[in-house]
Amino acid sequence: DAMQALGAVAVPSSGIGAYQLVSRGIVDGLIMPTGDMRTFNMLQHTNFAVAIPGKIYNGSFSLFMNIDTWNTISKTDQEAILEVSGETFARRARAWDDSDEKAIEEMTQRNINRTQATKNFVEELEANLTFVSDAWITEANRRGVDGQAALAFFRAEAKRIAAGTSTEP
Template identity: 35%
Template sequence: MTLKLALVASALVVAGSAATAKTRLLVNCFWPSSHFACSEVLPNWIDEVERVTEGRVTGIIPPKSVAPPPEQLAAVEKGIADVSVMFNGFFGDGVQGPRVAMQPFVAIRGAETMSRALWATNRKYFPDEVSTVHLLSQFVISPGELYSQTDTPITTLEDLANRKMWVLPGPLAAITKELGTGVVATPAVKSNEIISRGVVDGHLGLDPQAVEAFQLLPYTKSTTRLSQPIYATSFSVFANSDKWAEISPEDQQAIMSVSGDVLGAAFGKRWDEAAAQGEAAYEGAGLQVIMADPAFEQALMEASAFVTEGWLKAAGDTGIDAQAALDFYRSQLDGAMN
């Protein structure tokens, strides 16, 4: 074979290898494998990524999480996982933007709408805030509710202050502690350990699907339904920066076309469906729904104002126009509801 023919043959081999090269993403999911985030939403996203990249980028979800929930960012930064999801409260004080959706009395009962609103707010006010990984999406889940485990519903600030409550860590724990409530704060996945043993006599922060999923209906007697939910939780989806850089710009653009608000809305929609299923189980479990007195709701709103004041300062300190971001997020929700 002449040198020229050998060079041509070598070039064809290299070109063929490049054409068939695939990037496979290890997509971690910290929820149990049976949870719809792991069994439906993320697998569907992987299918969409493979479709829009014509098979050049694929993905796989490990059977068990490669790291605990608070360590998802570190796992992706280190390359233990290529893509993961994390509660935005675990980012630390340097990432404040997505907490706009976690401020008291900002949420609505519509996770799909909140998720689209959060991504729009991210793109406008804090698109580059998460810098050590490539941000793929942000989303919000259905809001947490207020529940009583005794025959007496929680209908006043005094009722709440006189209880011992399991509370989701973060703003809700801060609010209830400020009221003088006895607080046991753990991650949601640990709630059953506390609530089922009768350690507390109420809980605050779980949405209806979580109450059902964590098998808490037998221990819950009533829920006090506020006209506007007190709190919702937001999450981020992100990729390892080096792994992302391996993907061609064209495929990166294609992946983002099925990520961003598209992926966020998919998470939110599925949470909305699960929340509706959870609420449908109330009647069969004998769980009573009490509509909150407006005076109680107003008092709770005033008692929680310090949380938003603190966030406005903290977010402002990172360079975000926090009040504008909060106003914009609220306007996105109002626009979707009207």
């Protein structure tokens, strides 16, 4: 839906599959995290890249567990899980940011034309993609959560963590 809203045709694929699509000229472009462009050897087939502030999308990892299942885990194991979770895990996931930086360095070495999205372009993206947030808010509300407040909280937390501010002692 998002790609269609932006006037593109989506061709869903894995990273490896995307390499095949790009290297064979089947697609003209793709949306992919910067580091993955390097990981999946896309840079050799790349002439232009546009960096979107805040990114269009990014991977996220979560562990959800039923409280009854959690209670079957030993206290020692619970503590071990909690010790490497939350902001601790987020800080260790810095490797993804490092991967982005390496890809940007390689783009420079390969003379790939990498530009920052203009303010007007970002505003156009946001205007065309508001339905994504609206749908999320609607679904959260349906489940009994204040979707608008939850989304504002998540976005504030993401900015806080990106800035390196911690709530942990």
